[in-house]
Amino acid sequence: MEKMAERGNGFSMFSEEELREMSCVKVVDEYVEVTCGCTSHRYGDAVGRLRVFLNGDLQIICECTPGCEEDKLTPAAFEKHSGRETARKWKNNIWVIVNGEKVPLCKTVLLKYYNQVSKAANGSQKSQNGHRDEFVRCTRCNKEPRFRLRSKEQCRIHHDAVADASWKCSDLPYDKITCDVEEERGSRRVYRGCGRSPTCKGCTSCVCFGCDICRFSDCSCQTCTDFTSNAKA
Numbered sequence: 001m002e003k004m005a006e007r008g009n010g011f012s013m014f015s016e017e018e019l020r021e022m023s024c025v026k027v028v029d030e031y032v033e034v035t036c037g038c039t040s041h042r043y044g045d046a047v048g049r050l051r052v053f054l055n056g057d058l059q060i061i062c063e064c065t066p067g068c069e070e071d072k073l074t075p076a077a078f079e080k081h082s083g084r085e086t087a088r089k090w091k092n093n094i095w096v097i098v099n100g101e102k103v104p105l106c107k108t109v110l111l112k113y114y115n116q117v118s119k120a121a122n123g124s125q126k127s128q129n130g131h132r133d134e135f136v137r138c139t140r141c142n143k144e145p146r147f148r149l150r151s152k153e154q155c156r157i158h159h160d161a162v163a164d165a166s167w168k169c170s171d172l173p174y175d176k177i178t179c180d181v182e183e184e185r186g187s188r189r190v191y192r193g194c195g196r197s198p199t200c201k202g203c204t205s206c207v208c209f210g211c212d213i214c215r216f217s218d219c220s221c222q223t224c225t226d227f228t229s230n231a232k233a
Helices: 009-013 075-081 109-128 152-163 222-232
Strands: 025-027 031-040 044-053 058-062 094-098 101-104
Touching: 044 075, 044 109, 058 075, 075 094, 075 152
Parallel strands: none
Antiparallel strands: 025 031, 031 044, 031 094, 044 058, 094 101
């Protein structure tokens, strides 16, 4: 493990005991960084550097090939970039080296703050709601699959889909939605998850104009940039 020379806020995130057996750990004031990877049966190991922030954010700088320009990827985006063939479950598929072995992130302490933020977000959703189901049209089959926005991870998937002008069903990070799946009936689509009324067309209980769950500090789009700037002000 790399020498932990800087012991600022980053060091207080995890104890030295928790990080001792991990390979290539770097601790600085803002985050803890550790070498990670994701394995594709076709392409082999894609290696990157995972940064864990106290606010729960996770960023991966990809180093899969010399000169790779993928920077500040979400874990889900890094998993997709690696060419992983199986069901998208980044907590299981992305690994770090512990005692010389590849260990899934879900079995390490590195997701502690991410999980805490997710639980807090889910708790606030139960009391405030604020995010109804949304639909995005596939450019390949012209259907509109449903996006459920109950967690930060789900909101990020929807956010990235909306931003992608060529988005298609196969881009979803789970296998059960494809262009072959039958589209929901129009009568079913009116039910969008509002806590006030199942058939609500939009109200303050189910429409959110920006919060910590659906805005992302590692996204450079104008909506997220404006929200991050205002939150810091």
